[in-house]
Amino acid sequence: MKRAAWSWLIFVFSLRGQNVTYDRLIHALSEQQNWLTYWGDYSAIRHRDLRQIDTSNVKDLRVDWIYQTGQAGSFETIPLVVDGVMYLTGPNGYAYALDARSGRQLWLYKHAFPPGRKADGVNRGFAILGDRLFMVTPDANVVALDARTGRLIWQTEMAPYNNGQYTATLAPIAIKDKVIVGISGAEFGIRGFIDAYDAATGTRDWRFWTVPSKDEPGGDTWLGDSWTRGGGSTWMTGTYDPQLNTLYWGVGNPGPDLYGDTRKGDNLYTCSLVAIDPDTGKLKWHFQFTPHDTHDWDAAETPMLLDLKWKGHDRKVVVQANRNAFFYVLDRETGEFLMGKPFARQNWATELDAKGRPILMNNQEPSPDGTRLCPGLAGATNWMAPSYDPDTKLFYFAVREQCDIYYTSPPVYIQGRPYWGSVSRGVTEEPEWGLLKALDPLTGETKWDFRYFHAPWAGTLSTAGGLIFAGDQDGYFMAFEAKTGKNLWRINTGNPVVNSPITYLVKGRQYVTMSSGSAVFTFALPESR
Amino acid sequence: MKLARIAMLICCTAAARGQTEQDLADGKATFRSNCAFCHGLVGGGGRGPALNLGRFLHGSTDQDIQSVIQGGVPGTTMPSFEFEKEELANLVAYVRSLSGERSKVKARQLGGDPITGRKIYEQNGCSTCHRIGSEGSVFGPDLTRIGAGRSTEYIRESVVNPSSDIPEDYAGVTVITEDGKHVTGVRINEDTFSVQLRDSSQNFQMFQKDEVQQVIHETKSLMPAYNSLAPQELQDLLAYLDTLRGDLNAGAEVKKEKGIR
Incomplete structure (x- = not known):
């Protein structure tokens, strides 16, 4: 009898697993056992109320299973976990469903690249809605798969291939009946956009151009016809506030990256956060972090949505640790600038004015003979996800302390070829390093930081067990005490970690997953069998 | 015409x-x-x-x-x-x-005697740290093809003022162990939690950072400055080093399958 009831429960559970409704996505944080969106929920808080693994027992954490994809290339995915099934993408158009408890494969999908197309490239993960999974491909397609089988349901080209000019890497976000995606290719002279597709049919519902045309608002921030190749990639997933029905998306750098003379002006909406109505694709407001950027400091970093006690009053804000080395707090209803504080070495802006616009230092432009500037091209942080712990009220993120010499020269546009306007080079005699930083978002002040030997490309996760999980460039996967930054546990995975950890439950047991090399590592406490 | x-x-x-x-x-x-x-x-x-x-x-x-x-x-x-x-x-x-x-223009004459230069190399004990072909120590940079790989000006500076440019592969690190012992070597690898060195006896020295007192990154080269050489001695030494254009892999023995016999 007891056994029958248990089987029935499992049956119901598995039915639910194949029907991830919009309502479930809105309430993703109430399903602490699951990881339902790229960010774990719509706000990107990346904190889980799971406390089985905590500061006292994390020292016993061990590898529970490993899944090898065998795929070469940077493994940048963040898996979804839905009721015991893990869905993840790999590089080069691959995707997988795994038993989240054992790591055994349930299905494998391989994107069919037409002959002559570049068939390699990174991917960062899936979105799920109903019983469908959505991913993008290196040749700029949006793909819908049957979550039960991995079979292709529909496939829609976002942009013409154009010799590899357009590409896509991000995890889509599913809102209501739509799948919303962005595009990459600002380094190749594209004009960026955000697209919404009908989840049922793959038909495009709307497109928001991140670079306005001459006659649109903001079109006057571009010299001549430079807007036609103005860049503004949208290569990282946005966040979403269901109450405000607003989608928040970080826009990439203008092109050519390091040469600004042909595109004089502020170059809207590059290096900006845009707030969009997800039903129509219409712009509600925008905030530009770095006007007329010439250092590739895009705004693709996570726009995290927090409800903070701001100067004594409840305020809905969006926070971002930007590549340009400033931590920003904006009102997410209006876009009003509330605060911006540097969090890493920078020598390009003396300060931000009352509206958040940077006041530039002298000699910060790239030059033919090279200009040394901090942060470097990869930014003071980047796409790796931060997390926020409501218990400590701290924002945890990875900082890159590295400077570059920026060169510039006028580029020539050839379709499918880099359109950078020269390059940058590390200042070799200055060692780089990294930090795991705990920052108070109310003040921008650092509560603690932990120094890494090399600048990292891995994000963070926080849990109610009082822990921060993080990775570094030397292959360590680590756990820290959230209050103090004390390193409590580590394992060397043997390859740089270039993604962000997640945690989930199966049959009441807590797991932590992070990938490295071509392997998915899942950790758990020893089980008494 | x-x-x-x-x-x-x-x-x-x-x-x-x-x-x-x-x-x-x-x-x-x-x-x-x-x-x-x-x-x-x-x-x-x-x-x-x-x-x-x-x-x-x-x-x-x-x-x-x-x-x-x-x-x-x-x-x-x-x-x-x-x-x-x-x-x-x-x-x-x-x-x-x-x-x-x-x-x-014909390549500039160095104005030194390579044969005398070789003697100066030997007299100054350079081979206790450097290797040429199969002779010498692997502690410092291999000089087998130094004449081909570096400009004379660079080599001159490296001899008289080695700290002016320290290649990343030869950064000096001193580890102070828990019992107060100082271990100095060339850094082979280092990460957030560990460091691996090669000491002057050509041995690996490997440490976990939380098990030692201190890890010091030397700002000066581990090589002493040979700035007391007479100008002619220096020219001779440079002339000798300029002749070193060997193959770094020349010493390796490679056996090949001769097929079915």
């Missing part, structure tokens, strides 16, 4: 390559941001060999130079570079243009 023919040849060569001033300017930009750090701003050499002498170590055709850029030089610090076809052609054109008039 002859002059006209030469002029025509130059004209046609230029046309065949399709070089324009803009191409050379593009090549220069690529050179400055990718090559100048080792080969000098105008190719005079430094960490890497001089590129303005009109002779190249691995062949002097455009194709030879392209191959070196694309493939790197195994066993040296010359990495491989990925450039677009046109970018590469412009870079090679610019590299060739660096030789200019100097290409016609």
